[in-house]
Amino acid sequence: MLIRKKADIPSSEITSQSEYLRFMSRRRFLCGAAGGAAAVGAAAVGADRIAAALHPRSVLADAGQQLKTVPSPLTTTGEPLTPFDDITHYNNFYEFGENKSDPAKNAGGLPTRPWSIKVEGKVEKPLTFDIEDLLKLRPLEDRVYRHRCVEAWSMVIPWVGYSLSEFIKECKPLPSAKYVEFFSYFNWHVEKWSGEDATIVWPYTEGLRMDEAMNPLTLLTFGLYGQVLPNQDGAPVRIVVPWKYGYKSAKSIVKVRFVDKQPPTTWNEQSPQAYGFYSNVNPNVDTVPWSQKTERRIGLPFYDQLRSTLMFNGYTDQVGYLYKDMNLKKEY
Amino acid sequence: MSRRILILLKTIVWLACLAPIAWLVWGAVTSNLGPDPTGEIAFDTGATTLWLLIFTLAISPVRRILPGLNWLIKFRRLIGLFAFFYGTIHLLAYVGLYAGFNVGLMLSDIAKRRYITAGVAAYLLLIPLAATSTTRAIRKLGGKKWNLLHMLIYPAAALGVIHFWWQQKPGVLKPLPATVVLVTLLAVRPVLAWRQRRRAARAVAA
Numbered sequence: 001m002l003i004r005k006k007a008d009i010p011s012s013e014i015t016s017q018s019e020y021l022r023f024m025s026r027r028r029f030l031c032g033a034a035g036g037a038a039a040v041g042a043a044a045v046g047a048d049r050i051a052a053a054l055h056p057r058s059v060l061a062d063a064g065q066q067l068k069t070v071p072s073p074l075t076t077t078g079e080p081l082t083p084f085d086d087i088t089h090y091n092n093f094y095e096f097g098e099n100k101s102d103p104a105k106n107a108g109g110l111p112t113r114p115w116s117i118k119v120e121g122k123v124e125k126p127l128t129f130d131i132e133d134l135l136k137l138r139p140l141e142d143r144v145y146r147h148r149c150v151e152a153w154s155m156v157i158p159w160v161g162y163s164l165s166e167f168i169k170e171c172k173p174l175p176s177a178k179y180v181e182f183f184s185y186f187n188w189h190v191e192k193w194s195g196e197d198a199t200i201v202w203p204y205t206e207g208l209r210m211d212e213a214m215n216p217l218t219l220l221t222f223g224l225y226g227q228v229l230p231n232q233d234g235a236p237v238r239i240v241v242p243w244k245y246g247y248k249s250a251k252s253i254v255k256v257r258f259v260d261k262q263p264p265t266t267w268n269e270q271s272p273q274a275y276g277f278y279s280n281v282n283p284n285v286d287t288v289p290w291s292q293k294t295e296r297r298i299g300l301p302f303y304d305q306l307r308s309t310l311m312f313n314g315y316t317d318q319v320g321y322l323y324k325d326m327n328l329k330k331e332y
Numbered sequence: 333m334s335r336r337i338l339i340l341l342k343t344i345v346w347l348a349c350l351a352p353i354a355w356l357v358w359g360a361v362t363s364n365l366g367p368d369p370t371g372e373i374a375f376d377t378g379a380t381t382l383w384l385l386i387f388t389l390a391i392s393p394v395r396r397i398l399p400g401l402n403w404l405i406k407f408r409r410l411i412g413l414f415a416f417f418y419g420t421i422h423l424l425a426y427v428g429l430y431a432g433f434n435v436g437l438m439l440s441d442i443a444k445r446r447y448i449t450a451g452v453a454a455y456l457l458l459i460p461l462a463a464t465s466t467t468r469a470i471r472k473l474g475g476k477k478w479n480l481l482h483m484l485i486y487p488a489a490a491l492g493v494i495h496f497w498w499q500q501k502p503g504v505l506k507p508l509p510a511t512v513v514l515v516t517l518l519a520v521r522p523v524l525a526w527r528q529r530r531r532a533a534r535a536v537a538a
Contacts, residue, residue: 085367086367089366089367090366090367090368098504098506100367100368101366150501151501153368153371199503199505200503267503270502270503271502271503273502274501274502275502286444286445288502289445289446289447289498289499289500290445290499291437291441291444291445293437294430294432296368296370296371296429298367298368299367300369301360301363301369302360302365302369302370302373302429303429305368305369305370305429306370306429306430306432
């Protein structure tokens with residue numbers, strides 16, 4: 001059997017560190033001898049520490065694309081990072097085309113400024129948050145998460161953001177709010193590819209149960225690899241739910257609605273059999289048509305991609321309690 | 333057709349049929365298969381198999397519609413065998429890269445995952461066709477039996493298209509072009525047969 005048993009392989013962190021260093025130097029990120037030494041020293045403790053070492057807050061003056069970030073205790077893996085080029089050129093963002101390489105080519109026109117998120121539904125009063133205010137609401141954290149697509153591929157991504165719960169607190173939802181619904185940006189003129197090869201009804205919507213949305217792992221995401229989100233990855237602000245299949249992590253959010261009933265979600269409406277509302281990563285529950293027992297790690301040579309898929313994508317300790325009374329074979 | 337032109341055409345067909353595998357080998361050696369090389373290998377070999385099967389199936393109707401292209405028959409076996417070649421690599425990619433040579437996993441896949449069932453069935457149907465592709469086998473079987481046996485290419489190609497649809501994300505229409513072409517090819521055959529019968533009847537009446 002080629003399948004690896006354990007996902008976290010400390011020895012290969014060397015790759016993760018060099019990837020990050022290469023990435024940073026490519027962006028003319030100034031790190032002096034001291035910073036470099038710190039980064040090397042940090043190799044043993046994980047990518048988040050390296051990110052911290054490489055992100056002294058003072059060096060950001062002219063780097064418009066760079067974000068000020070702080071390390072996070074919620075970085076959950078020390079696995080080698082998926083290269084930036086793969087995270088940004090292997091995307092499912094159907095508004096910009098059906099092939100993985102399409103969004104990188106087509107998402108240039110996504111108007112990420114001005115941008116705001118409308119908040120409505122079961123809240124004390126409807127609100128609108130400007131993206132600039134959202135960026136300042138809480139310190140932006142570097143969080144490395146595994147990302148698992150229902151198509152049985154996976155990545156390791158250094159996201160930038162803060163817990164969605166921090167944003168939800170600002171929204172002041174009413175006690176009757178049981179679910180959160182997310183709406184992605186949609187405009188036929190910008191996203192001309194929306195009708196291509198797919199029968200999806202737009203705009204893209206997703207949803208989470210309130211306790212899932214409040215779990216600290218659920219990330220309101222503004223960047224990756226320490227810089228502003230590239231358009232094709234869901235700029236300027238998206239959700240990341242690392243223990244669920246990728247489509248639960250809605251991109252380019254323009255509206256958040258608090259509701260009392262389970263909301264309709266895009267892929268679930270496409271095919272309820274294939275895409276459950278919960279869509280927790282689960283190697284024991286196959287989805288139509290794929291087996292979910294294994295996955296292919298993106299950005300590695302073909303003979304080295306195969307991995308065993310982990311329950312809740314490896315986040316059982318953090319999120320298992322949310323589902324302890326549920327039959328996950330039925331509520332998938 | 334002169335021998336020279338035939339050799340030239342055969343060379344072109346050989347090169348065209350080898351291009352996809354050459355591309356993959358080159359890509360694998362230079363790590364140029366994109367972010368998901370396993371997916372690329374599986375998809376490219378699968379799509380090549382399906383399209384070569386479709387080309388193989390297209391040769392007869394094209395010859396009937398355009399008698400000037402009668403010589404195309406000289407390429408049918410070659411293209412058909414290349415379809416089998418790519419189908420074999422496609423299967424091996426599944427066995428090694430997706431199933432990790434895990435026999436239990438493969439058996440459960442074949443039983444439970446209908447797209448794999450369809451794909452494996454399509455491949456099994458191609459085996460007797462490849463095995464009886466030699467001139468000796470044709471002689472031994474006799475034209476009629478051989479033709480009958482090689483009708484298996486229809487269910488094989490249809491299963492190939494079904495296999496493509498069934499492993500698609502529901503809601504995605506990527507297999508549509510291949511489906512349209514295959515359905516057209518299958519539909520055109522009875523029409524051509526009917527036209528031929530009518531002509532024959534007219535000839536008798538005259």
